[in-house]
Amino acid sequence: MPKGYWIAHVTVTNPEQYAIYAEATALPFKMYGANVLARGGKYTALEGEDRSRNVVIEFESYQKALDCYNSPEYQNARNNRVGAGIAQITIVEGA
Numbered sequence: 001m002p003k004g005y006w007i008a009h010v011t012v013t014n015p016e017q018y019a020i021y022a023e024a025t026a027l028p029f030k031m032y033g034a035n036v037l038a039r040g041g042k043y044t045a046l047e048g049e050d051r052s053r054n055v056v057i058e059f060e061s062y063q064k065a066l067d068c069y070n071s072p073e074y075q076n077a078r079n080n081r082v083g084a085g086i087a088q089i090t091i092v093e094g095a
Contacts, residue, residue, distance in 0.1 A: 003094040004065030005058055006034075009051035010087045017084035024077035032068035033060050051088070062093040 012018045029036070035058040043054050059065040068074055069091065081087065 001061050003058055003060065004062035005056060005092050005094060006065055006069070006089060007092060008053075008055040008057075008087055008089045009049075010053040010055070010085050011051045012053055012085040014084040017080060021077055021080035021084060024080055025074065028068055028071050028073035028077060029057070031073060032064050032071070034058070034068060051086075053085075062091065065091045 028034075036055070037058055038054060038056040040053050040055070045051075057065075059068065069089075
C-alpha cells in the first residue's frame with residue numbers, strides 16, 4: 001500500500017501563536033504514526049509562490065494522512081494556527 005504525505009507551505013505571521021499550534025500537533029501526529037521528514041530549515045524556492053516554512057510528513061497510507069487531518073485532535077491543534085499564518089496543505093499518495 002502506498003504511503004501518504006502531507007506537503008505544507010506556510011508563511012508564519014504570528015510566531016508565538018504558531019508555536020502553540022506546532023506543539024499541539026504532537027498528539028495527533030503520534031496517534032496516526034506521522035514521520036516528519038522536513039519541517040522548516042533551508043530551502044530554495046524555484047517556481048511558484050515562496051513560503052518560508054515547508055513541511056513534509058509521511059504516513060503509513062493516504063487514508064491515515066487524511067484521517068489525521070480530519071481527526072478532532074488535529075482540528076483542535078489547527079484552531080491555534082488560524083490567524084497565525086497562511087498555509088497551503090496538500091495530501092498526496094506516494095508512488
